[in-house]
Amino acid sequence: METKKFKTYSLTEMKDKYIGEIGTTNRDEYEYELRMDVLGKMIKSARQERHLTQEELGKLIGVQKAQISKLESSANSATIDTILKVFKALKAEINFNVKLEDNFVKLI
Template identity: 75%
Template sequence: MATKELRKTTLAEMKDKYIGKEGTTERDAYEYELKMEVLGKMIKTARKERNLTQEQLGKLVGVQKSQISKLESSANSATVDTILKVFKALKAEINFHVKMEDNFIKLA
């Protein structure tokens, strides 16, 4: 009986197989949703560390509690301006980095 060598599959390989290769529409959409989900969780964590309710944070930002709830569950419907206002109200720093060829552009 021949023994098969067990090979570990990487996360990148799994994504390629089940979602699509990097650069495909499906993969780009997946990566975007994942980043927005992480951003939402970061907002929620920062809010809780500041001992604020969604309603209190909404008042600081100038939006309704429901908008904060939507941000925390998935930030993909928020504008960059709103996200920056939320982090400013939380007294938290957020940085965006854009890489153009070999140069980084930083928006803080």
């Protein structure tokens, strides 16, 4: 009995094929959304580690519980100022890296 061999693909190959290659609009949008989703999950995790409810965190930074919920589900509509306020209220350090061509600019 013959065994059928399946071709395997890397995640990058699948993204290239179904989303678009790096540098295309679709791929850039996908990668951005993914990063914002991860950022939202990090905020939620830090909040839970500090034993705060969404309402309590909201009060610390002057927003409603609904805004914290929205931020945790995806941070793509949040301003950098809001994100910085959230992490400051959580007593968590956050670093941004900005890449200009081949040089990184680090914002702390």
